Amino acid sequence: MVNFNGSIRTESDSKLTVNNRGYKYGDALFETLKVVNGKIFFWEDHYFRLMSSMRILRMDIPMNFTMEFLEAEILKTLEANDLLHASARVRLNVDRGEGGKYLPSDTTDVHFNIAAEPHHEPFYSIADNANYVVDLYKDYFVAPGLLSGLKSNNKAMHVIGSIYAKDNDLDNCLILNTDKQVIEALNGNLFLVKDGKIKTPPLEEGCLKGVMRKQLLELLVKDVNVIVEEASISPFELQKADELFITNVIKGIVPITKYRKKTYGSAYAQSLVGKLNAKLRLL
Structure with missing residues (x-):
């Protein structure tokens, strides 16, 4: 299950189309998050990096994009995937939706989507004798x-x-x-x-x-x-x-x-x- 602008949907019904600006022009940003038992590691740093990046890309940041709002949407997504009490990898993606060519149309709004998957290493470790x-x-x-x-x-x-x-x-x-x-x-x-x-x-x-x-x-x-x-x-x-x-x-x-x-x-x-x-x- 994925979170599309606050609505939990199946991946096939995610409403992401070929006209999405993130797909067409790379007009999108993302944060990769590690979450363990509902605790987002270093969430404040992720959030402020995302806000700073959105400003650099001249995105109109929605008024409801507070740290508390996005955290709640992340946790809602985890719960929908039975990962709220587990270790998970989450991707929070923001884009300018659809409309326009290189220049976004006047009607484009910032959208978000959130996807989660299991991650089986709740804490950090280094394997002995691992080659890299x-x-x-x-x-x-x-x-x-x-x-x-x-x-x-x-x-x-x-x-x-x-x-x-x-x-x-x-x-x-x-x-x-x-x-x-x-x-x-x-x-x-x-x-x-x-x-x-x-x-x-x-x-x-x-x-x-x-x-x-x-x-x-x-x-x-x-x-x-x-x-x-x-x-x-x-x-x-x-x-x-x-x-x-x-x-x-x-x-x-x-x-x-x-x-x-x-x-x-x-x-x-x-x-x-x-x-x-x-x-x-x-x-």
């Missing part, structure tokens, strides 16, 4: 700017990059910007650990304004034993690192074990997972 191999994706590059940091439906590079990764027996790929700096992975932000220093690319370089990225930066600044900086990461630095890991809200922290001929440990990533789960218990 990455390489650079160099067919296309991200041009830094406000649009590059949006979680929009325009994900052509990520789709093609994921196909490239599968064809080359990789678990993921790292993306470069037009300055040839490493900015993120296909499905999350990137952190590098080297000699007690932790780096992650700054938002200005074109990476996603990740919700999990924000959570980890808040945890890391409290650790007096490490130096944290938002700074450029060159491809050359990847092979000098002690650890590399990818972050997103669904998986939490995913250590990279191999990049080309270099292998990495995951000791610091393992320690962060414990702190992250402790933070969740306080929400």
Whole structure:
């Protein structure tokens, strides 16, 4: 069951048509949420990122799009799918409905739809001895700017990059910007650990304004034993690192074990997972 503008429907009766602007032009935004027993992880951060992104795309934000209203609609969707007391992955999508060409018609209104599916990992963990191999994706590059940091439906590079990764027996790929700096992975932000220093690319370089990225930066600044900086990461630095890991809200922290001929440990990533789960218990 899906939630279409507050109405619970079957997928076949979802009222999404080929004229939807999200389908025709990528004129849509989305948030991927992790929900456990009716608790939306980091909901406030997701909500304010969505509102900021809607303003950047010049969407007319409906007056009823409050944090409380959308949270209630998410929980209603979970209940309709018998997932209110379970672990779930939720996608909240907003679009400008139908009408117009590139220029929306004067009658277009912002719509939303919500879909939910089971997710069988309620808390974050890192599997022992798990292999996770990455390489650079160099067919296309991200041009830094406000649009590059949006979680929009325009994900052509990520789709093609994921196909490239599968064809080359990789678990993921790292993306470069037009300055040839490493900015993120296909499905999350990137952190590098080297000699007690932790780096992650700054938002200005074109990476996603990740919700999990924000959570980890808040945890890391409290650790007096490490130096944290938002700074450029060159491809050359990847092979000098002690650890590399990818972050997103669904998986939490995913250590990279191999990049080309270099292998990495995951000791610091393992320690962060414990702190992250402790933070969740306080929400």
